[in-house]
Amino acid sequence: AQSVTQPDIHITVSEGASLELRCNYSYGATPYLFWYVQSPGQGLQLLLKYFSGDTLVQGIKGFEAEFKRSQSSFNLRKPSVHWSDAAEYFCAVGEVRGGYNKLIFGAGTRLAVHP
Amino acid sequence: SQTIHQWPATLVQPVGSPLSLECTVEGTSNPNLYWYRQAAGRGLQLLFYSVGIGQISSEVPQNLSASRPQDRQFILSSKKLLLSDSGFYLCAKRDRTEGYTFGSGTRLTVV
Structure with a gap:
């Protein structure tokens, strides 16, 4: 079965600092990879996704992620964090099993931003 | 998301009561x-x-059930809630044009 690991449960950065959130996946074929953000008490918003092609993916709100097959990673980055980026971030892999599509999520990383 | 409607947004229910999230x-x-x-x-x-x-598939054994009586309606139910059923419940859909879309969620507290 596919799995997603987000090693960092909590991360705190200063406003204006760079950010990298780690994500490792386990998947036999070329994965469909996603990053979502969840503000407190809200649903999920898609930041970016990777299906194929260029391994560096640009998303909304200034985020980007790089797919590295050799490391089974899809880390999320932002060069300069804003206070409004404080939220929980989820990495996910799209699984197809028996003709059914599902999203398998990591446990999430909660980001706090200090002024 | 404007394309997925979940209600209620918050719900507090006693242990042993039924549940229906739409x-x-x-x-x-x-x-x-x-x-x-x-x-x-x-x-x-x-x-x-x-x-x-x-057509419903369950991923994990639990105290909950789901039903899909209409093409665009998905219902989560329980006959008797447990404390461990507390959580944030998200409905999602996937289609060929939009990919995955998530609702705004229902926060359930079982007391």
């Missing part, structure tokens, strides 16, 4: 529909998914 979706017909749960301090766990009317 999700309706807009957009293309015959989408895949999903129920996820996020327990406090934990990630998102897939509970049920449906590929069509009356």
